[in-house]
Structures are given as C-alpha cells and as structure tokens.
Amino acid sequence: MNNKMISFIEKMPKAELHLHIEGSLEPELKFRLAERNNLKLPYKNEEEMRAAYKFDDLPSFLAVYYEGMSVLITEEDFYDLTMAYLKKAKSQNVLYSEIFFDPQAHTSRGISFGTVIRGIRQAQIDGEKELGIKTQLIMCFLRDMSSDSAMETLMQALPYKELIIGVGLDSNELENPPVKFKSVFERAVKEGFKITMHCDVDQKNSIDHIRQCLDDIHVDRIDHGVNSLDDESLYKEIVKRGLGLTVCPISNNYVVADYKAKEIRIKLEKGMRVTVNSDDPAYFPGYMNENLIVVQKIESLSEEQMIELQRNAFNISWLNEDEKEKYLKLLNLYNS
Numbered sequence: 001m002n003n004k005m006i007s008f009i010e011k012m013p014k015a016e017l018h019l020h021i022e023g024s025l026e027p028e029l030k031f032r033l034a035e036r037n038n039l040k041l042p043y044k045n046e047e048e049m050r051a052a053y054k055f056d057d058l059p060s061f062l063a064v065y066y067e068g069m070s071v072l073i074t075e076e077d078f079y080d081l082t083m084a085y086l087k088k089a090k091s092q093n094v095l096y097s098e099i100f101f102d103p104q105a106h107t108s109r110g111i112s113f114g115t116v117i118r119g120i121r122q123a124q125i126d127g128e129k130e131l132g133i134k135t136q137l138i139m140c141f142l143r144d145m146s147s148d149s150a151m152e153t154l155m156q157a158l159p160y161k162e163l164i165i166g167v168g169l170d171s172n173e174l175e176n177p178p179v180k181f182k183s184v185f186e187r188a189v190k191e192g193f194k195i196t197m198h199c200d201v202d203q204k205n206s207i208d209h210i211r212q213c214l215d216d217i218h219v220d221r222i223d224h225g226v227n228s229l230d231d232e233s234l235y236k237e238i239v240k241r242g243l244g245l246t247v248c249p250i251s252n253n254y255v256v257a258d259y260k261a262k263e264i265r266i267k268l269e270k271g272m273r274v275t276v277n278s279d280d281p282a283y284f285p286g287y288m289n290e291n292l293i294v295v296q297k298i299e300s301l302s303e304e305q306m307i308e309l310q311r312n313a314f315n316i317s318w319l320n321e322d323e324k325e326k327y328l329k330l331l332n333l334y335n336s
C-alpha cells in the first residue's frame with residue numbers, strides 16, 4: 001500500500017458506529033484508575049497486562065474484558081474513559097461516533113446506572129464543545145444475563161431516555177439468541193429507542209441469529225452480521241431493507257483468525273450498507289484508521305470504495321437527516 005492511500009484514509013472524515021466504550025480502556029488508563037481507586041491489579045506493568053490479553057475466541061476475550069472493568073468506579077472514571085476515546089477518535093478524523101455502553105457490567109458490581117451515564121454524558125458534552133466530535137449513546141444488554149435483568153436495566157434507563165438513542169445486545173451469543181429478549185426489545189421500541197443487535201462472526205448460530213433479528217426483532221441495524229453473506233435470501237432481504245452492518249475487521253481477526261476483508265468487499269459490491277469499525281480497540285489493537293487500512297490493503301480497495309464505506313456509515317447512522325446531509329457534504333467535498 002502506498003503512502004498516498006494511507007494518508008487518504010487518515011484524513012478522510014469518518015463516522016464510527018460500533019465501539020464499546022469499556023473496550024477502549026487502554027492499559028495505561030487502567031493502571032491510572034486502579035491507583036486512584038486504591039485497587040491492586042494482577043499485573044506489574046502495562047507490558048505484562050498486554051501479554052495477558054490472550055484470546056482466540058469470543059468467550060476468552062470476554063473474560064479479560066469484564067475483569068478489566070473493575071477499575072471503573074466513579075463518575076470521573078467513566079468521564080476519563082470516554083474522554084480518552086474521544087481524543088483518540090478525533091485524532092483520526094472521526095467526526096461522529098455512536099458509542100455502546102454495558103450498564104449491567106457495572107450495576108452487577110454495585111455501580112449505579114446514574115454514575116455510569118452521568119460520567120459518559122459529561123464527556124460527550126465536553127468532547128463536542130472542546131474537540132468538535134459529535135456522539136450518541138447506545139445501551140447494550142448482556143445476552144448471557146437473563147431477559148428479566150435486561151428489562152430491569154431498560155427501566156433504570158428510562159429517566160435518562162433523552163441521553164440514549166438506541167438499544168443493542170452484546171456478549172456471549174452461545175445459547176443466547178435474539179428471541180430470548182423479544183419482549184424487552186418490543187418495550188424498547190415503544191419507548192422510542194432504535195434497535196441493533198450483535199450477530200458476531202462465525203458463531204454457532206450466526207445465520208439463525210441474523211434471521212431472528214430480521215423476522216422477530218425487526219432491528220434497525222446489525223452489528224457484525226458478516227455471515228449474512230452465507231445465505232442468499234438473507235443478504236437479499238438485508239439489501240432490500242437497506243439495513244446497515246457494522247463490521248470490525250481487527251476484532252474478527254482475533255475471534256476467528258480472519259479479518260473478513262473479502263466479505264467486506266463483496267458486501268460493497270452487492271450494494272449492502274457495510275461499514276468498518278473498531279469494536280474494542282484497546283483489546284483488539286487498532287482504532288478506525290488501522291481497521292480501514294488493513295481492509296484496504298488486503299483487498300486493494302479503491303479510494304471510491306473507502307469513501308463508500310464512510311458514506312454508508314453516515315447514512316446508516318442515527319443522526320437526523322439534516323445532520324447526515326451536513327457530514328455527507330463534507331465527505332463529498334473531501335472526495336472531489
């Protein structure tokens with residue numbers, strides 16, 4: 001890949017739609033928060049911690065991921081976590097980001113819902129004011145917890161409804177299909193939330209899960225959804241509905257030892273609204289630029305295809321139409 005293409009990707013105006021804020025907790029910040037909260041981490045230094053990030057599938061990643069969250073305790077911790085991500089995103093010309101957070105991973109440790117969302121919210125406000133990066137929040141339920149727990153979390157979120165644009169579903173998919181949460185998501189839709197769900201790559205029932213997202217849950221978007229290509233009727237339906245897919249190449253490479261870059265190219269060629277995102281960049285090392293660059297390199301995508309990925313991202317985002325228009329104009333200007 002030449003330097004011209006790298007520079008084109010780096011300077012391109014970008015939107016990120018699949019980013020877990022807890023997954024952006026870099027070792028350096030983890031140590032700083034542990035110290036502030038008088039917690040002892042089981043690692044001597046950052047190198048030792050990174051060396052412990054050994055995972056080759058979804059469950060082994062999740063074990064390290066949840067352990068890492070123990071340092072997030074106060075509103076200030078959630079503020080610092082979010083601000084660190086926003087600064088990094090801004091440095092990569094991300095102009096807009098939809099950020100996932102996992103309230104149950106915190107409320108189950110005795111941290112209140114309010115502490116989590118107030119800390120994140122203040123960073124969103126300051127990030128927009130100081131860095132010019134716009135963000136919206138998506139609350140995810142942990143699918144390996146019960147649907148009652150998800151419903152309870154939805155109720156806790158209602159007083160903060162205006163601060164949350166959508167509701168998603170993440171964590172371990174094995175034996176935890178979308179339909180397990182049908183009634184919770186029906187209620188979320190009634191409350192005015194947009195809906196998305198993870199259908200991670202090459203899981204045991206990926207195709208069934210994607211089918212349930214379409215037929216039973218009626219999602220507005222699918223996170224990952226790489227396996228929709230494996231079933232012709234499924235991808236045709238996704239194209240027909242204009243549903244967006246938030247794919248995360250470096251994350252894929254950790255989970256199944258394949259960036260799935262080819263699938264991203266094929267999806268672009270089939271007119272699917274596919275996007276590239278960073279997922280958990282502190283654990284699957286690489287933010288937006290690194291993810292875009294790896295896909296471009298493997299599939300030799302053109303500048304126009306790179307622009308198409310970002311056009312898709314702004315188009316499938318949950319911004320209002322005027323805001324979408326504003327960002328798409330910037331992107332067109334960049335491309336001209």
Ligand SMILES: [Zn+2]
Nearest residue numbers: 020170198279
């Ligand atoms: Zn994810």
